[in-house]
Amino acid sequence: MAGFDVPVVPVFGVDIVSFFVGLGVFFAVYLLITLSLNLEAGYTGIPNFGKLLFVAAGASFATSVSGRLAAYILHIGVGSDYLINSIRIVGQVDNVLAANPAYSIGLFLLSLLIGGLVGALFGYISSYPALRLREDYLGMLLLASAQFFAIFLAAYDPLIGATAGMGSPDPYRWAGTGRGVRDVLALAMMLIVAGGVYVYSERVARSPLGRTLRAVRDNEIASGAVGKDIVAIRKKVLVIASAIAGMSGALWAMYLGANIFSVWTRFDWTLIPWVILILGGAGNNLGTLVGSFVFAFVIRLIGQVKLVIGDLSLPVGFVNNSGVYGLQYMPVDINRIEFLVVGAVLIMILMWRPDGILPEKSTFTMSKRKLKGLLGLGGEDGPPPA
Amino acid sequence: MLDPSIVAAIIYGSIFGIMSMGLTVTYLTTKVPNFAYGSIVTVGIYTSFTLTLLNKLNPYMSIPFAFVFGGLASVAVYLLVLKPLTKRGSSLVTLMIATLAVDTVFVGLINIYADYLTFRYRLIDDKLFVSLQGDFKLLGEPGLMYTAPAALAITTVGIYLLLTRTKFGISTRAAVENANLARTVGINVSRVYTVSWFIAGGLAGMSGPFYAIDLGGSTDSGSLLIVEIFSASVLGGLSSVYGAMIGGLLVGLTEILVAVVGGHVLGSWFFAYQKGIPLVIMIVTLLILPQGIVSLDWRRLLRWRRKQ
Numbered sequence: 288m289a290g291f292d293v294p295v296v297p298v299f300g301v302d303i304v305s306f307f308v309g310l311g312v313f314f315a316v317y318l319l320i321t322l323s324l325n326l327e328a329g330y331t332g333i334p335n336f337g338k339l340l341f342v343a344a345g346a347s348f349a350t351s352v353s354g355r356l357a358a359y360i361l362h363i364g365v366g367s368d369y370l371i372n373s374i375r376i377v378g379q380v381d382n383v384l385a386a387n388p389a390y391s392i393g394l395f396l397l398s399l400l401i402g403g404l405v406g407a408l409f410g411y412i413s414s415y416p417a418l419r420l421r422e423d424y425l426g427m428l429l430l431a432s433a434q435f436f437a438i439f440l441a442a443y444d445p446l447i448g449a450t451a452g453m454g455s456p457d458p459y460r461w462a463g464t465g466r467g468v469r470d471v472l473a474l475a476m477m478l479i480v481a482g483g484v485y486v487y488s489e490r491v492a493r494s495p496l497g498r499t500l501r502a503v504r505d506n507e508i509a510s511g512a513v514g515k516d517i518v519a520i521r522k523k524v525l526v527i528a529s530a531i532a533g534m535s536g537a538l539w540a541m542y543l544g545a546n547i548f549s550v551w552t553r554f555d556w557t558l559i560p561w562v563i564l565i566l567g568g569a570g571n572n573l574g575t576l577v578g579s580f581v582f583a584f585v586i587r588l589i590g591q592v593k594l595v596i597g598d599l600s601l602p603v604g605f606v607n608n609s610g611v612y613g614l615q616y617m618p619v620d621i622n623r624i625e626f627l628v629v630g631a632v633l634i635m636i637l638m639w640r641p642d643g644i645l646p647e648k649s650t651f652t653m654s655k656r657k658l659k660g661l662l663g664l665g666g667e668d669g670p671p672p673a
Numbered sequence: 674m675l676d677p678s679i680v681a682a683i684i685y686g687s688i689f690g691i692m693s694m695g696l697t698v699t700y701l702t703t704k705v706p707n708f709a710y711g712s713i714v715t716v717g718i719y720t721s722f723t724l725t726l727l728n729k730l731n732p733y734m735s736i737p738f739a740f741v742f743g744g745l746a747s748v749a750v751y752l753l754v755l756k757p758l759t760k761r762g763s764s765l766v767t768l769m770i771a772t773l774a775v776d777t778v779f780v781g782l783i784n785i786y787a788d789y790l791t792f793r794y795r796l797i798d799d800k801l802f803v804s805l806q807g808d809f810k811l812l813g814e815p816g817l818m819y820t821a822p823a824a825l826a827i828t829t830v831g832i833y834l835l836l837t838r839t840k841f842g843i844s845t846r847a848a849v850e851n852a853n854l855a856r857t858v859g860i861n862v863s864r865v866y867t868v869s870w871f872i873a874g875g876l877a878g879m880s881g882p883f884y885a886i887d888l889g890g891s892t893d894s895g896s897l898l899i900v901e902i903f904s905a906s907v908l909g910g911l912s913s914v915y916g917a918m919i920g921g922l923l924v925g926l927t928e929i930l931v932a933v934v935g936g937h938v939l940g941s942w943f944f945a946y947q948k949g950i951p952l953v954i955m956i957v958t959l960l961i962l963p964q965g966i967v968s969l970d971w972r973r974l975l976r977w978r979r980k981q
Contacts (some may be wrong), residue, residue, distance in 0.1 A: 334766040336773070416959065423706045424959060426769050427907065430708070431900040435952045442945035553896075558777055561770055623788060626781030633774040634754055637767055 293467030314583035315477035319535035321563045323528035329569035331524045332504030337429030343551040345402035345533025350455040350546040353398045377454030385460035395458040398537045406533020414522040440548035452547030455540045568643030678933040686925030687821035693905035693921035695876030708772040711899030712779030717881020718890035732805045743878015744871040751870040801891040904955035910965020
């Protein structure tokens with residue numbers, strides 16, 4: 288497959304294929320994170336304002352541990368210091384992986400596992416305050432913890448190399464060296480994981496557990512009174528959802544091929560999942576799916592517009608030889624408008640369409656006919672009414 | 674001459690006292706943790722930055738302007754976002770997300786403003802700038818050492834007088850205690866809240882110049898400071914303005930002093946984790962004293978001490 292290239296299909300000067308591959312990757316990662324947020328906030332009513340913490344933790348440990356483990360297993364000399372040599376070591380690991388699909392898939396699964404386990408651990412720790420604090424205090428605490436973790440990543444270099452960053456082994460290179468081939472494989476793998484989690488979430492939502500979750504959300508006291516163990520349920524949900532978030536972080540780091548603290552911002556990994564959740568409709572997995580796609584499409588479109596406009600304006604603060612100053616043609620750096628648009632759109636949705644594109648539907652139960660039959664009101668297989 | 678780290682701690686604590694008093698006022702009125710509050714501090718920081726650099730004003734002279742701009746920004750948040758959402762019957766979580774979104778909008782707007790400054794005045798360092806110049810020196814100490822605690826004291830006394838000696842203050846306390854009952858006796862609760870939000874935003878804006886003189890600023894400094902302001906307010910109990918004052922003072926002092934002592938004892942790597950100290954304070958407060966220091970029963974504590 289070495290010589291194979293992904294074809295380029297230009298439409299209005301934009302390569303549609305690479306546009307949709309990029310869109311798909313973005314969609315898959317945010318679908319995963321938002322599904323986990325939906326499980327917590329949408330179904331169980333645990334407002335997680337620290338999603339960044341779980342995603343970043345999963346990604347960082349996956350990068351850090353899988354790279355070191357791969358170097359150890361493949362007998363690649365780490366030299367005096369893994370941190371200083373991480374780019375070279377990961378490069379050698381990548382070369383071995385590129386020639387060996389089985390190793391690549393093994394590393395992919397290993398990274399996912401590390402991300403999931405670390406996420407689950409953080410979720411377990413955070414279930415301690417989550418069971419005891421009111422929504423507002425919990426929100427403040429999780430937001431603060433996530434921000435401290437971001438500071439920690441920037442300061443503690445053994446994890447992901449602090450300001451220098453760290454290479455992340457690339458398990459997709461065996462697909463071929465042709466242009467874009469690796470990205471298509473990455474997209475396929477991410478979509479498989481996202482699809483699996485979607486099916487799982489949907490099954491949870493339709494199961495008796497899903498109905499219990501909503502009961503806990505809607506009336507904690509009543510569901511406790513009928514014998515539901517609220518503590519155990521909330522703990523379970525936080526652990527599972529955080530494991531999903533950790534896995535999505537690991538997927539993102541593998542896709543990027545490197546990991547650095549500046550990737551992990553409150554805007555990208557806490558606010559955007561909330562925007563998607565509310566845009567699609569909380570408490571509704573299909574809504575999350577639609578919301579993720581709409582959001583990914585809009586953001587990628589803005590990205591393309593930015594590329595076009597970016598050519599018109601020089602970088603901020605840049606002065607060239609003829610004295611032309613950055614922002615000569617545009618008074619504003621286009622990247623800032625994204626913040627404004629995302630924040631404003633979220634407020635507008637909250638004001639005018641708080642239920643989102645697909646509002647939550649009533650719980651899935653047995654069909655009316657079947658219920659009537661069981662209750663003896665004349666249905667398909669019950670006795671006729673007396 | 675005092676040890677520089679003690680001076681730094683006093684200044685930092687005083688600034689945080691002012692900030693957490695304002696945050697507590699917004700929390701007392703609307704009962705929502707206001708994630709956008711930090712960005713109103715940034716509005717104050719940039720008001721001061723603009724006036725100092727372009728109009729060659731002493732940074733202290735920009736305090737009234739910062740107060741007004743911060744207050745207006747805060748009122749805009751209340752009237753345009755929180756009040757309509759509350760009227761719709763939105764849940765607490767929805768309101769929290771809304772303030773988080775407002776914070777993002779603020780960061781965007783402030784960045785756009787900084788871009789405009791770059792474009793218009795050819796300033797290169799306007800997104801991240803060092804301490805503003807223009808502070809005086811008295812007895813070998815920076816002026817902030819006197820002005821920041823003085824500002825905190827004046828603010829506290831002012832709020833005390835406002836709440837206890839004026840008709841407006843009494844209606845505010847009534848509206849905070851029980852909004853429906855206050856309405857039945859003819860208090861315009863919405864107006865009381867609007868004015869409270871103006872004062873709260875004013876305090877945030879006013880702390881901006883002090884912060885900028887002390888440590889400089891950037892377009893997202895307020896957005897990052899919000900964590901420390903929250904932990905100060907939680908320590909203060911989120912139910913009392915005076916508690917918030919003490920909480921802010923304590924968090925600011927502890928953060929600097931623990932960082933300095935830890936840096937000396939453990940090595941300079943400790944400074945990188947300085948911002949974790951407020952988080953630890955918040956966690957400890959929530960675990961052992963969830964109602965904050967105002968809930969401490971001093972008399973019982975003293976009696977217990979005597980028995981020992």
